[in-house]
Amino acid sequence: MGEFWSTTVLNYCIALGVVLGGTLLGGIGAFFGNEPPMDTMLRMSEHLKIWALVAALGGTFDTIKSFEVHILGGEMSQVFQQLIFILSAFFGAHFGTVLIRWFIQGDL
Amino acid sequence: MNRSTRVQLLRIVVAFLFGLIGGLTAMNLLYGQKLDSLYLERNNLYYRNNEKYKKIQMLEKDLNKHHDTQYIGQDVSVEVELPTNESQFYQDKIRKEIQEILQPFVGKSVHWVSDNPEVLDTMMAKRIIQIDQDQKGTATSKSFQIRLKYLTFVGTKLKIWVVAQEKQKETEE
Numbered sequence: 001m002g003e004f005w006s007t008t009v010l011n012y013c014i015a016l017g018v019v020l021g022g023t024l025l026g027g028i029g030a031f032f033g034n035e036p037p038m039d040t041m042l043r044m045s046e047h048l049k050i051w052a053l054v055a056a057l058g059g060t061f062d063t064i065k066s067f068e069v070h071i072l073g074g075e076m077s078q079v080f081q082q083l084i085f086i087l088s089a090f091f092g093a094h095f096g097t098v099l100i101r102w103f104i105q106g107d108l
Numbered sequence: 109m110n111r112s113t114r115v116q117l118l119r120i121v122v123a124f125l126f127g128l129i130g131g132l133t134a135m136n137l138l139y140g141q142k143l144d145s146l147y148l149e150r151n152n153l154y155y156r157n158n159e160k161y162k163k164i165q166m167l168e169k170d171l172n173k174h175h176d177t178q179y180i181g182q183d184v185s186v187e188v189e190l191p192t193n194e195s196q197f198y199q200d201k202i203r204k205e206i207q208e209i210l211q212p213f214v215g216k217s218v219h220w221v222s223d224n225p226e227v228l229d230t231m232m233a234k235r236i237i238q239i240d241q242d243q244k245g246t247a248t249s250k251s252f253q254i255r256l257k258y259l260t261f262v263g264t265k266l267k268i269w270v271v272a273q274e275k276q277k278e279t280e281e
Contacts, residue, residue: 024136027136027140028132028133031140038143038144039144
């Protein structure tokens with residue numbers, strides 16, 4: 001597997017892990033904090049989505065800077081790669097949210 | 109304790125912590141729905157309890173409004189309006205008679221009487237007051253039909269205005 005695909009899968013898994021891990025541990029926190037755990041988990045999964053994306057990409061600033069460098073350098077394939085990374089992270093985060101919603105509400 | 113043993117111990121501790129977190133998560137996922145429904149029910153009960161409490165407070169306030177009653181005092185003031193051609197000496201006698209009639213109202217709640225003034229009116233309606241001739245001869249024997257005109261409360265003091273009309277005696281042949 002090339003570096004591109006491994007990074008894509010890594011981004012996907014990081015985003016998924018951030019959402020799932022954050023939500024599940026947040027549920028434990030909600031339990032200890034006298035709050036309804038499932039409802040808190042549902043809300044948290046939505047809130048964590050964007051942060052999962054950011055965490056998977058290693059900070060928005062780096063990505064934006066690489067966009068700038070590659071566009072100005074005329075390396076459009078690199079820009080496309082970055083877009084794929086962002087998309088994979090987004091799908092990972094979204095899949096995590098969908099899984100949590102499915103688990104709690106029983107429907108997608 | 110050598111390094112490898114320490115690392116081994118640390119691994120066990122971390123594994124235990126992972127297990128703890130895993131167990132907590134599993135329990136949370138298993139019983140989360142039940143907990144959520146319990147929290148929901150609790151909030152619902154809080155809300156209903158709050159509503160009931162507000163209602164009780166409102167009723168208490170309402171009850172207190174009726175309960176902070178003042179009672180009608182002994183000094184019932186009666187103003188008698190007689191026809192202009194009638195001797196004003198009858199006034200005192202009629203006043204005394206009316207004060208006698210109003211005795212059952214003394215000690216009753218001001219609110220109760222002010223809320224039901226028709227009771228007083230019914231007591232007065234078509235009542236005949238017989239005034240006998242006094243020893244001085246200032247008043248001759250007469251009958252008066254009285255009618256309640258006004259009724260007011262000054263604090264706990266009941267004050268009424270009464271119109272007295274002479275009732276003609278039925279002459280017997």
